[in-house]
Amino acid sequence: MLFGDRPKYIMLICGLTFAALLMTQQTSVFCGLMIWTTSTIRNVRAKIWVVDPKVEQVNEVRPLRDTDVNRVRSVHGVAWALPLYSGMVQAKQIDGTFQNVMLMGLDSATLAGRPARMLRGSIEDLRLPNTVVIDAYGVEKLSKGHARMLDIGDVFEINDKEARIVGICLAERAFTGAPYVYTTYDKALTYAPRQRKMLSFVIVEPIPGADPAAVARQISADTGLRTFTEDEFFWSTIWWYVYNTGIPISFGTTIALGFIVGVGVSGQTFYTFILENLRHLGALKAMGASNWTLIQMVVLQAFTVGLLGYGIGVGLAALFGYMVLDKGQPPFYMPMQLLVFTLVVIVLICAISALLAIRKVMKLDAAVVFRG
């Protein structure tokens, strides 16, 4: 019946498509944004992170004392422990403009925490004086106002000190929108504004075969510092943003709006469709169609349009993601769980719409067909 009523059929699919698109796209951007908050963890790839006892997430740095590195090294189960500087500083470009950058200071001997992939140049050149490696996004951001894109050998300033580019790498995008600039730990201390304590993190590798979680607990017990395994730090960071920022409320409102629009449009259209066809449904009932048969009809129609709307909506959201991923803005991450979430919500919308209709069908008196 519904499939023959083209205007309502299309209206229902459009409503459900809009709801699915809104929920999937907004949730994907939210997930992408949350993933961005953990970019430092994913760039450094350390198995254990040692931080100040009050630190809860990776972008919140309370400096440690340099001697804490040696205290961590002395803990049983630690293969190596190295200092890492992480902080936001301002880079001054040749034309005088400023750009915030995420400065990463790596241990000069091992360069542990180095970027996973170098596009050009060598990370070893960081041992040369006044040298930095910037990520590809940094090339784009720091080249603004230049006649050409920055390249190896080009120079800019950090805190009035020369920074010469010796390599370009690929790094995960930071939540703050600042590009990553890598240098050695010692040079990072000269670039960054001076504080009493400068050590941001101690990154640790447990001995082969040791459980990182157990080693982390041991470090905490022996040093009084807080430790996270890589996975713990990832989720701790994400939950911190969920609980301490308005981001989830902002996105949650839009997602709720998608749900309400979906229920409103599809529920109302479907209910109107049932009302308009009560005489036909009554005729079917009079002819011997059971309530169960009519309920199956209603459910089949509701869920067919639901699945079509879901498919088109998710497809459009994926197309949006495909288009923005190249540009890198806005963040977009569509995990499989998100598709399941949207499907469950669309099924819920269809179930609500179908229930309204089923209630009407159940109460429908077959004798209605004999009334004028």
Place this chain on the structure above:
Amino acid sequence: MASLFSGKSPGPATDTPLKDADSHLAVRVRALTKTFSIGRRGVDKLLALKAVDVDARSGEMLMIVGPSGCGKTTLLSIVAGTLSFDSGEINVFGHKLHQMSSSAVTAFRARSIGFIFQSFNLIPTLTCAENVSVPLLINGLGRQEAEKKAEEMLERVGLGGRGGERPNFLSGGQQQRVAIARALVHEPRLVICDEPTSALDSQTGATVMELLRTAARKPGRAVLIVTHDNRAYKYADRIVEMEDGKVQRVYEDARDIAGY
């Protein structure tokens, strides 16, 4: 829709044949009473049928006539098993509707009753053949076989080759013939018609009544018609006249009724 209706056929309804003396009866109604609750709170009562007795014989076309509000449509709805009643007995081809459960009545309706409505009630989004095949699908027949039988039935009512068309593209008379095909396609024993000619011109109405009379002549079948249309009286074998919820008179010869 086919898949929804292609389940198991409804089981047989309670079979309680009429006694030998009554075996020629298709429908036997005794002391049928029906009250409607009216008004906002439903406390006021309207006695629509007052101890009605009606018989319809096998192979006959019985017409129920009377002024508006006399209870003829209520009587038809109850005999069709679509409306509950307060008291009385209804026996349709040996099936005691007053003793059957709701689901058994539904199954009985699906198998044994064909319906023709005043406003046709064809589903506009289905083709004529699909509309006609609905009772077969409800009875569990496969879609292909149902549509084949529907096409054959449409041929018999003079609409051969029109099965693929939507009802809205047909004239009123043609739509009513599709409705007749739908009512007869599953070989029901009782055909219930509610004002079948009221929306038709006299010539088309005559064609429809001829079709119904031919259908009624089949052994073991009866046709019950409620009508206001005195042009249709001449096709009736007997006429039951109702007034104020009671049977006023039964005309054994349709020519005896005023307005024939």
